[in-house]
Every structure is written in C-alpha cells, then in structure tokens.
Amino acid sequence: MAVARDSLPAGTLLGPYRVVKTIAQGGFSLIYLAYDEDSGEEVVIKEYMPKKIARRDSAGRLIASEPQLAENLHQGRKLFFQEAKALASLKHPSIVRVLDFFLANDTGYLVMPNERGRNLGAYVQARRGGLSTTFILDVFIPVLDALSLLHRRSMVHLDVKPGNIHLRHGNRPMLLDLGAVHPLAKSRARGGQVVTAGYSPIEQYMRDGHIGPWTDVYAVGASIRACMEGRTPPPAPERQKEDTLIPATEELKTRYPFPLLRLVDWSMSMEIGDRPQDAGELLEAVLEQVARNPNPDTVSGTPPSESE
Incomplete structure (x- = not known):
C-alpha cells in the first residue's frame, strides 16, 4: 500500500x-x-x-x-x-x-x-455474502457480548462494521478500532461523529442526533445483513428520504431462519425507540432463538447451499 x-x-x-x-x-x-x-x-x-x-x-x-x-x-x-x-x-x-x-x-x-487472522469485511467481499447462519452466530454472539461490556461501562463503539471485526483461528472474532470508542459523557452524547455509510444509523449523521448503545445495535444488524447479502446496506440518510430497503424477513426468507431475519430488521429500525436499546437486549434475544432452534442452518427444513 x-x-x-x-x-x-x-x-x-x-x-x-x-x-x-x-x-x-x-x-x-x-x-x-x-x-x-x-x-x-x-x-x-x-x-x-x-x-x-x-x-x-x-x-x-x-x-x-x-x-x-x-x-x-x-x-x-x-x-x-x-x-x-x-x-x-x-x-x-x-x-x-x-x-x-x-x-x-x-x-x-x-x-x-498483532494477532494473525483475516478480516471479516474482506471475507464477506470475497465470498459475496451467503455466509451460513452458524458462522454468523459464531461471530456475532461474541461481538454482542463484547459490546454489552462496553455498554455496561457507559461506552459506545460507534464504528461497528465487518471491516472492524478480525477473525482469528477458528473464526474467533475480535472487535477492532476501539480508538473510536466514546464514553457516554454529556458532551459526547450527541451526533456529528465520523460515520460509515451503510452501518451508521441516522442519529450519527445529525449534530442533534441522540447517540447511545442503540447506535451500535443498528450497526450490528447492518453488519449481519452484509454477511448475508454480500453488500453494504443503503446509507441511513437515503433510507430516511425514501426507504427502499426490503425487510430481511422478505428479501432473505428462503435463505435464513425467520427469527434471525426478524432480529436483523429490529436492529436496523430507523427510529431509535424501535430498536433493541443495547447490545445486551439484542444478545438475549439471539440466545433465546438459538436455544429454541438446535439446527440454526435449517430454513424450512432445507439447509443452505454454502458451508463454512
């Protein structure tokens, strides 16, 4: 380079x-x-x-x-x-x-x-999405657990995306770019931060936008959807102007379990109050679905064509 x-x-x-x-x-x-x-x-x-x-x-x-x-x-x-x-x-x-x-x-x-491994963003791009449900859960359950720790400490990451997730041996994820992390002090609780198109929610674009753990939740949902589709979701300002993003429960219903798709849509809600309010709430919902479904790669009895 x-x-x-x-x-x-x-x-x-x-x-x-x-x-x-x-x-x-x-x-x-x-x-x-x-x-x-x-x-x-x-x-x-x-x-x-x-x-x-x-x-x-x-x-x-x-x-x-x-x-x-x-x-x-x-x-x-x-x-x-x-x-x-x-x-x-x-x-x-x-x-x-x-x-x-x-x-x-x-x-x-x-x-x-310096930990050896591969970048999730590069992997998603190379595979053009279609990553299995098992793979997605193996990566994002630990990521959500890490974000839960940040949120309990009154901190937010503000730049969660596949490119900031490092995969070590066995696809063990590590959340990167913690230099972007901000304490939720009053002076930093508003928008106007650096944004990443497709992963940053609308409040992150606005100087008077209310930043909080829900901001990271949107980014997690967008990251999971990128793993599924192989492309970055549309930027939040475009969605605010005219939301043409087809819900994951419709667009990807033949490829992924409905409960997981529903959680993705929930996380990517444009309105702050319509999302999980922190990573812990989303993690609890994910783990509940995992407990209910012992075979996450099954969609209506049909396994996905891709395997990790």
Missing part, C-alpha cells in the same frame, strides 16, 4: 517499539506494524494523527496544520489519551487488548498485540 504522507519512517523507535511499516491509515490515525525490542513480539501501534488538522514537523512531532487549529489538536490528543486509559481497563476475549499507551512526538500512541 502507499505510505501515508506523514507516516513515521521504518526504523523509528517509540519507547521500546521499533516501527516496521505503516499498515493502515484513517481520518484520525495511522496504524503501524512494529516489534517490541525487549520481548521480540510483534505489535500494532495506533498513532493519533487527525489528517485534517495536523501535520508532522521535521523532528517528527505533531503540530497543527494551521495556528487556529492548535486548540482542536490539543483537545483531541487529550481525549485520545483519556479514552485509551478507559479501553485499557476492558478485559474481554473479543476486544483487542491494550498493551500500552503513552505520549510521544506531541501525540498519543496505543499499542496492541
């Missing part, structure tokens, strides 16, 4: 971590593969680097791209570090572990283990 313009060069030392290469970039961060010189272990380092308001000087430090943006950069860096500390307290098998977090180069760094 092309190297980001302001990426740290290979060989840069960040504390005990030696940068190997840039492996990803986003609107607010750069992601590096590195190794711990003390242990020899590979790690992934996320650097706070908001591309619209910051640039790197000749010494490698982050500075505001314009003088009037200096306070924005300072506040964003402070929030990044505060949220990193909160994330470090989360212990769950489906949440990426935070190994370390520190300030350097006038910015913040989040260090995570």
Whole structure:
C-alpha cells in the first residue's frame, strides 16, 4: 500500500517499539506494524494523527496544520489519551487488548498485540455474502457480548462494521478500532461523529442526533445483513428520504431462519425507540432463538447451499 504522507519512517523507535511499516491509515490515525525490542513480539501501534488538522514537523512531532487549529489538536490528543486509559481497563476475549499507551512526538500512541487472522469485511467481499447462519452466530454472539461490556461501562463503539471485526483461528472474532470508542459523557452524547455509510444509523449523521448503545445495535444488524447479502446496506440518510430497503424477513426468507431475519430488521429500525436499546437486549434475544432452534442452518427444513 502507499505510505501515508506523514507516516513515521521504518526504523523509528517509540519507547521500546521499533516501527516496521505503516499498515493502515484513517481520518484520525495511522496504524503501524512494529516489534517490541525487549520481548521480540510483534505489535500494532495506533498513532493519533487527525489528517485534517495536523501535520508532522521535521523532528517528527505533531503540530497543527494551521495556528487556529492548535486548540482542536490539543483537545483531541487529550481525549485520545483519556479514552485509551478507559479501553485499557476492558478485559474481554473479543476486544483487542491494550498493551500500552503513552505520549510521544506531541501525540498519543496505543499499542496492541498483532494477532494473525483475516478480516471479516474482506471475507464477506470475497465470498459475496451467503455466509451460513452458524458462522454468523459464531461471530456475532461474541461481538454482542463484547459490546454489552462496553455498554455496561457507559461506552459506545460507534464504528461497528465487518471491516472492524478480525477473525482469528477458528473464526474467533475480535472487535477492532476501539480508538473510536466514546464514553457516554454529556458532551459526547450527541451526533456529528465520523460515520460509515451503510452501518451508521441516522442519529450519527445529525449534530442533534441522540447517540447511545442503540447506535451500535443498528450497526450490528447492518453488519449481519452484509454477511448475508454480500453488500453494504443503503446509507441511513437515503433510507430516511425514501426507504427502499426490503425487510430481511422478505428479501432473505428462503435463505435464513425467520427469527434471525426478524432480529436483523429490529436492529436496523430507523427510529431509535424501535430498536433493541443495547447490545445486551439484542444478545438475549439471539440466545433465546438459538436455544429454541438446535439446527440454526435449517430454513424450512432445507439447509443452505454454502458451508463454512
């Protein structure tokens, strides 16, 4: 991949971590593969680097791209570090572990283990959807359990999508991009956040939209539907203007169990009050359906043509 313009060069030392290469970039961060010189272990380092308001000087430090943006950069860096500390307290098998977090180069760094596996978004695209019910449940039950932990801690992820789910050996999922996680403080309880078309509900597009655990629930429903259809659902603003999305209970009724499709439609309700109010409520409903149906891959007695 092309190297980001302001990426740290290979060989840069960040504390005990030696940068190997840039492996990803986003609107607010750069992601590096590195190794711990003390242990020899590979790690992934996320650097706070908001591309619209910051640039790197000749010494490698982050500075505001314009003088009037200096306070924005300072506040964003402070929030990044505060949220990193909160994330470090989360212990769950489906949440990426935070190994370390520190300030350097006038910015913040989040260090995570480099776990081998594949990306669910890439897998869905390669398979063009049609993933089995068993596979979907194996992935999203642990994801919902992880989100339930976040929601109980009064935190929301705000960027759940197949591309942010990492599949380890045995298709064990791990929820990524926890740098997007936000505490539900009053100052962060409104919309205007970064959105991902197709997975972000309408309130996430609006400055006065009410953000909450139900926001992640919509994204989970959209992610499950993408696993089924192999394409991203239509963006929420398009649905608000004219909702042409055929309910999953109609569109996919010959391929997936009706109870699961009904939960997808419930989760993707446009109105906040019409959705499960948090991941725990949706998880409870999913587990209830699993308990009732010992053979989830059966649809009216006919198994799906695809197998994992």
